[in-house]
Amino acid sequence: MRNPRSTREQGAALVTVLFLMLAVLMMSASSTRASLAAVKSARYERDRHIAHQSAEVALFDAERDIAGAAGPASPRTAIFVAANASAFVAGCTGTGEHTGLCRLVSTPGVPAWQALDLAGPLSVEYGRFTGATLPTGAGLLPSRPPRYIVELLEHPGADPVYRITAIGFGASDAARVVLQSYYRRANATAPAKRLGWREVANWPELHAATL
Incomplete structure (x- = not known):
């Protein structure tokens, strides 16, 4: 005859083992999810860094x-x-030597850099007017060349200042960074100078709001 107490103990041990196995399985699944999230985050940061550098290169090209x-x-x-x-055309629709030259829109109008699809054909592709080249499309390189537009700001009684807005791409085309700088061309009394720059982190939302 089987001892009822022994049977109960064996059943309790089996339940304990099953709970332990379930706990280990849940810990393994959680660890796997955390690892995948870390890999995804690292890939996103890498692509964003590439896009940022690409946009910075476009500012220099402009x-x-x-x-x-x-x-x-x-x-x-x-x-x-x-x-x-x-020479700066409304809507950035100029061609030839006028490509990418956008007429300044007075407040409260929507500025050209916000309304225009910076990744589209109306902006200037890197190197078009400077002859510079940039490797793209493989490995950790940008998926395609960055692009930019230029606006001439109002300058009564002062040296002209240009606003440059550039978009750079990561190894994935979906990774995009928009940078903007203010640049004064060299003249007889002063050297060329970048007067300031910023990242337009919410450019996709700003652009989408104009559509």
Whole structure:
């Protein structure tokens, strides 16, 4: 005959083992989820860093564009030398040497950098007017070249200041960073100078609100 007490003890031991196995399984699943989240977060930060560097490179390219990298005889350079406001087109719809030159929109209107799809064809692709090149599309490189637009700010009685807005891309095209700088071209009395810059972290939301 089986001892009822022994049977109960065996049943209790089995239940205990099952609970322990369930606890280990839950801990393993939680650890796996945490590891996957960490990998995803690290990949996002890596892509964002690449996009940020790409946008910064685009700001420098735009500054070289404004400084006359297209050449002293270029119509593009002549626009910046004369600070020709008429060359900056409403809606950033200019072509040729007017590509990416956006007319300033007075407050309370929506500024060009907010309304325009910076990743679209109306902005200037990196290197178009400067001849610079940037490796893209493989490994830890940007998925595609960054782009930028330029606005001529109002400058009564002062040296002209240009607002540059650039978008950079990560290894994934979905990773995007928008940077904006203010740049004064060199003149007879002062060297070229970046007057300030910022990241427009909420640009996707600002742009979506204009659609």
